[in-house]
Amino acid sequence: MKSSKVFFIGGSQTDFERNWTKEGKNEIAILREVVEDGLRCSKISFDDISDLNKRNRVAIFVGNFIGELYVRQGHLGGLLTEVHSAFYGVPSARYEAACASSSVALDAAITKIRSGDYDLAIVIGWELMKTVDSKTGGDYLGYAALREKEAEGIEFPFPKLFGKLASELLKRSPLNKELFLQDLAHISNKNYQNAKRNRNSQTRKWFMSEEHASDRGSKTNPFVGELLSVTDCSQVTDGAAMVVLASERFVEGSFPNENFPFVKGWGHRVAPMSFEKKMDESRSSKYVLPWTRQAIIDAYGRAKLSFEDMNVFETHDCFTSSEYAALSAFGFCIPGEEHRVLEEGLVEFKGAKPINPSGGLIGCGHPVGGTGTRMFLDVAKQVAGIAEGYQVRNCDNGIMLNIGGSATSNYVFIIGR
Amino acid sequence: MKIKTVTILGANGTMGSNVSGIFASFGNAKVYMVSRIIEDSFEAKKKAALSVRSEAIQRNLIPKGYEDLSECINESDLIFESVSEDFSVKEKIIQKIKGCLQTEPLIATGSSGLSIQKLSSLLPERLKSRFMGIHFYNPPYNLPACEVIPSEYTDDQVLEATKNYLSGVLFRKVIQVKDSPAFLGNRIGFFFINKAMIFAEKYKAEGGTDYIDAILGPFSGRSMPPLVTSNFVGLDVHKAIVDNVFLNSHDPAIKSFKFPAYGDELIASGCLGRKSGGGLYKTITLENGKKEIHVYDIKDMKYRKRRKYFFPFSEKIVSLLKEGRYSDAIHGMINSDSPEAKICLEFLLEYICYSIYYSVELTGDYHASDDVMATGFNWIPPLALIDAMGGKDLFLDVLNNVQEVDQDLKECFVQLWSNIPSSKFDYRPFLKALN
Structure with missing residues (x-):
């Protein structure tokens, strides 16, 4: 093998506004749509898949958190054979790390292509979450925490955990509570406004303003965990995203004239599972989430790039507090100076280093097992210049941070050209 | 086009309050909500905020009665009438606006199909060029379609600026339509x-x-x-x-627009639809408290339980x-x-x-x-x-x-x-x- 480059050749995202239960459709329908769209966009046919499979050069990697509960279906690698007979015999398996599930699938796919085992990898992340009411869904998401201690018998455990993160950030911040909460409202509003440019985002028709995001505790914006309200929180989303990755050999043979983005760096670190232990461990660190920071440093190091080289950021804003913590982790500032970054407008859509031009998890949506591939797809689209209404300018390199649990699993990918 | 202040007439109606919510939220405009009875305007204010899921916009919503009309409209960049879909009622409202308007704001009717040209002719020359139909769909928060219907007097620049405002600021899907019955x-x-x-x-x-x-x-x-849709909007509106x-x-x-005689009979007996407790369909509460949907059987001319075909x-x-x-x-x-x-x-x-x-x-x-x-x-x-x-x-x-x-x-x-x-x-x- 001449090179270890892993190229992004295309992908797709379902419209995150859709409620598949209300449409009466099941997991096979969402998989069929995302696969058909993703292959069409990548200019790969089902016949191509069959041909590659004869030589054992193609594989499928599925990211999903907890389909066993949401749709009562397991064995999600094998399930792809229900979508098309071209997948009969294709190696396919499911990967899981809570909300970072499809990043693990990406990691496996990238590794298998880099090692030369396969030429083409289809990576699909998905979750159908609207099959149950919000309370039941909140309980299912509790499986991503240290269940017995952090979720058992607790309604909506994750808003409470990220509410604790907000409180810890406030404790370490020079800002008073009012100014700190204003910053969080600003992050929420930014992501909602960004989502309006994205035709696949869940909230593109919703109203949001900084005033509404600051109106915490009202009937239309109730508290969900400590300082945080509904507007600080990402959505319950049905959705799937797919990316098609290819080896350099495959690209040279099939797309010799294309200048596809490729994976430049990655980072994967796991922090203590319990939030309490995370905070205990981080007391000796400047960073509230030191392993998140470390995963980003690892990725910069592997890519031989730095924060300055990054033109666009997709971060895991499951709550406004997680995007706030990511600012220093990415290197925008030292911890405690996040408010300055926000004041300067650097991270706005038209700023020099936009964060979440897609709308992020708050604006675009958060189908938990699908979020990693959605973020990867969005960064790759920005680098390829095909992000349509939310395309940022001059984008050579982009970075994504996908976290699982209360920032337990931390996955980072850098994509560039 | 800057729309800082809007007056909505007929703000207590479903469309009036919902449209007030759209201007006050996405448009961040100060909205005077005018109804015949001011208490209705206060009720409508709450509904308007809930229709866009934001109590925070209530600071933009100001309940008013018709006694304040002159003050409201002379401060407004846009006057939007949303009174009953009846030409004579709309005529009276437009006369009222004309009677106390000293400025030259944009004036729009929310009519869902009356002649814009005919409504326009009620206005003096100086205001005709600033009048048009703006037809929102209900509920506008979920249905962003917005038909814009100019009359032959509507100024082209005013029309373009209004369309840009509706799409760029209020996030409406704007469709410009010729003045024709029921629009598109x-x-x-x-x-x-x-x-x-x-x-x-x-x-x-x-x-x-x-x-x-x-x-x-x-x-x-x-x-x-x-x-079911007809039952939802009401047979009177449908007719x-x-x-x-x-x-x-x-x-x-x-011939597909000929309203059937059995519909006239239902209307005559007050069976309009959901809003009157029954029309083509009605919901029956059984003795055990359970609800059951019944349908008007055209052959037998009476209600029966809806069938599962x-x-x-x-x-x-x-x-x-x-x-x-x-x-x-x-x-x-x-x-x-x-x-x-x-x-x-x-x-x-x-x-x-x-x-x-x-x-x-x-x-x-x-x-x-x-x-x-x-x-x-x-x-x-x-x-x-x-x-x-x-x-x-x-x-x-x-x-x-x-x-x-x-x-x-x-x-x-x-x-x-x-x-x-x-x-x-x-x-x-x-x-x-x-x-």
């Missing part, structure tokens, strides 16, 4: 709904209303069956829309759509010999022909009917339905093989066929795997 969305929608009502009578022996609704269920590209088209237009499908063609379509097999589902219907599948197909083909014909007729744009039906009715857009059938060549084959489709309509459509584009909409979300 209601013209198409009620063509379909009234034809369903006519067919309910034609097939009254088979069950009538619920039989036709079962044939045109969500699997055919709409969230709500057509006669006013189709009568307006029937009496005031030349239409290749004019079993049609093999729709069962098959639903099972295919459940797994996302759209092409198989559509072709299952096209190739079915069952009478119900044939009725369903006839409706869908006529819907496509009528929509695209009127889209071009009233807007000059093939995509306008897609825009208004997708974002105003939440129905599968006609061009998208052609795509779902496999594209325009295959669609024409199907059309030519179905004799039941109105010949005049077919001829009008076929003249446009060569220019028909693909849709900008994805047909898949509209085809529900539900009976």
Whole structure:
């Protein structure tokens, strides 16, 4: 093998506004749509898949958190054979790390292509979450925490955990509570406004303003965990995203004239599972989430790039507090100076280093097992210049941070050209 | 165009309060909500905030009565009337505005189909150029369609600036439409709904209303069956829309706008729909507290329990759509010999022909009917339905093989066929795997 480059050749995202239960459709329908769209966009046919499979050069990697509960279906690698007979015999398996599930699938796919085992990898992340009411869904998401201690018998455990993160950030911040909460409202509003440019985002028709995001505790914006309200929180989303990755050999043979983005760096670190232990461990660190920071440093190091080289950021804003913590982790500032970054407008859509031009998890949506591939797809689209209404300018390199649990699993990918 | 202050007249009505919410939220405008009884304006203020899911916008909403009208309108950049859909009521309101207006703001009527030209003629010359129809769909927070209807006096620059404001600031899907009865969305929608009502009578022996609704269920590209929709908006509103088209237009499908006599009888007996406790359908509360839906049986002229019909063609379509097999589902219907599948197909083909014909007729744009039906009715857009059938060549084959489709309509459509584009909409979300 001449090179270890892993190229992004295309992908797709379902419209995150859709409620598949209300449409009466099941997991096979969402998989069929995302696969058909993703292959069409990548200019790969089902016949191509069959041909590659004869030589054992193609594989499928599925990211999903907890389909066993949401749709009562397991064995999600094998399930792809229900979508098309071209997948009969294709190696396919499911990967899981809570909300970072499809990043693990990406990691496996990238590794298998880099090692030369396969030429083409289809990576699909998905979750159908609207099959149950919000309370039941909140309980299912509790499986991503240290269940017995952090979720058992607790309604909506994750808003409470990220509410604790907000409180810890406030404790370490020079800002008073009012100014700190204003910053969080600003992050929420930014992501909602960004989502309006994205035709696949869940909230593109919703109203949001900084005033509404600051109106915490009202009937239309109730508290969900400590300082945080509904507007600080990402959505319950049905959705799937797919990316098609290819080896350099495959690209040279099939797309010799294309200048596809490729994976430049990655980072994967796991922090203590319990939030309490995370905070205990981080007391000796400047960073509230030191392993998140470390995963980003690892990725910069592997890519031989730095924060300055990054033109666009997709971060895991499951709550406004997680995007706030990511600012220093990415290197925008030292911890405690996040408010300055926000004041300067650097991270706005038209700023020099936009964060979440897609709308992020708050604006675009958060189908938990699908979020990693959605973020990867969005960064790759920005680098390829095909992000349509939310395309940022001059984008050579982009970075994504996908976290699982209360920032337990931390996955980072850098994509560039 | 800067719209800082808006006056809504008739703010206590459903549309009045919902539209107030849109201007106050997305537009961040100060909105004077004017009703005949000021207490109603206070109630409407709460509803307006809830309609956009934000109590924070209440600071932009100011309840007023008509005694404050002069003060409100002379401070406003836009005056939007949303009083009853009755020409004489709107005439009185426009006279009232005219009587106390000293400035030259934008003036709009929220009419869903009255003549904009006729309403415009009530205004003095200096205001005619600043008047137009702005027709929101209900509820506007969920349905962003917005028809803009200029009169022949409307100034082009004012019109363009208004359209830009509606799309850029209020995030509306703007469709500019010629001044014509029912405009575009209601013209198409009620063509379909009234034809369903006519067919309910034609097939009254088979069950009538619920039989036709079962044939045109969500699997055919709409969230709500057509006669449930009529029951939802009310037979009085339904009749006013189709009568307006029937009496005031030349239409290749004019007979589909003839309101059936049994509808007149229901209206005469006060059975309008959901708002009056019953119309084509009504909900009965049983002794055990459970609710049951009943339907007006046209043959027996009395209500009976709604039936659960079993049609093999729709069962098959639903099972295919459940797994996302759209092409198989559509072709299952096209190739079915069952009478119900044939009725369903006839409706869908006529819907496509009528929509695209009127889209071009009233807007000059093939995509306008897609825009208004997708974002105003939440129905599968006609061009998208052609795509779902496999594209325009295959669609024409199907059309030519179905004799039941109105010949005049077919001829009008076929003249446009060569220019028909693909849709900008994805047909898949509209085809529900539900009976």
